Amino acid sequence: MTEAGQIENACADAWPALTERRLGGWRLRAAGGFTGRANSALAVGDPGTGLASALETVCDFAHAQRIDPVVQTIKDGPLEPALREHDWRPYAEYAGGHEVAVLLGGIDSTTRDPRVRVLDAPTPGWWRLTVGGTEPTEAQRRVLTSGPAVGFGVAEVDGGTAGSVRGAVADGLLLVARLAVDPAFRRRGLATALMSGIGEWGAAQGATRCVLQVSVGNSGALDLYAGLGFREHHRYRYWVPWKDRAS
Known part of the structure; x- marks a missing residue:
């Protein structure tokens, strides 16, 4: 697993959802709609099945938890082109900011x-x-x-x-x-x-290190943390299906 994937898994451990289910290396999470991180599938690593089947499982889990199906993935990582091919899109309208900078510092x-x-x-x-x-x-x-x-x-x-x-x-x-x-x-x-x-x-x-997850639209917070010596390590994005088959 890449360092970005390791960081995201550590952050998921530190921000536990109300309900979580493993799908291979993926983590399906739900928390009554409280925060994007706790109500999305962290898609890093191998889900242990084909992508179409994995995405169907994400949708089934989300519907069972009465939340929208959302995938969190590392921006510009190898999964994103495949998500587009399976008719998923960036969740640009997400109110909390669908693209997030992950900052590391001492x-x-x-x-x-x-x-x-x-x-x-x-x-x-x-x-x-x-x-x-x-x-x-x-x-x-x-x-x-x-x-x-x-x-x-x-x-x-x-x-x-x-x-x-x-x-x-x-x-x-x-x-x-x-x-x-x-x-x-x-x-x-x-x-x-x-x-x-x-x-x-x-x-x-x-x-030994500190990590922050900040919406790229939150310029005030980004300026504060830059002044404290934090630098961007990677970004993640939220994705949703173009058409939710159970909506």
Whole structure:
């Protein structure tokens, strides 16, 4: 398997779906529609069957889980031309951004900010910034609190939660996601402080590199991470069938 495939599998371990089924090297995932990553088939490696049969299985699984059939594949990889031949297309209308840059960087475990703590369990303030409310759905709770090792970073200002971030370690990689700062507390260095705090936590869990998955349309986040030394390793895209046979 390529390094990009290894990274994607580690990220899938660090971002577990509510329901997952293996199809050879592929991973069919569903989580009630919460995030594209947790509701798509990660198609890297060999599915162990012909492509037409594998794509049919993807559709059957998705329909059984009451989600749309979606395939996540490495951009410009060998699978993409074959997907076109089987009447699949890039999911360009996906609201979260169908093309995603996967960034790699080192781990900053030296810069400490007293405003940031990394907790073993999410707080109501963390949930509020992460999902927009203090009562997560079953799928949100599963995706965001499960994994080999998960940390919940919070930035606290004036006794309240002003920022949040999620970190999870798998296969030596720290996957950082859901970085958020309350609009009332922006431009105070909290995003950088949260990245440093979750990096310190990740290093203590054995991570040696940090990975981020950012929509190519999110220029603000890409600029932030470029300033922190992150560089693009590869991209992935979501694909859907031109015509869903069971729709």
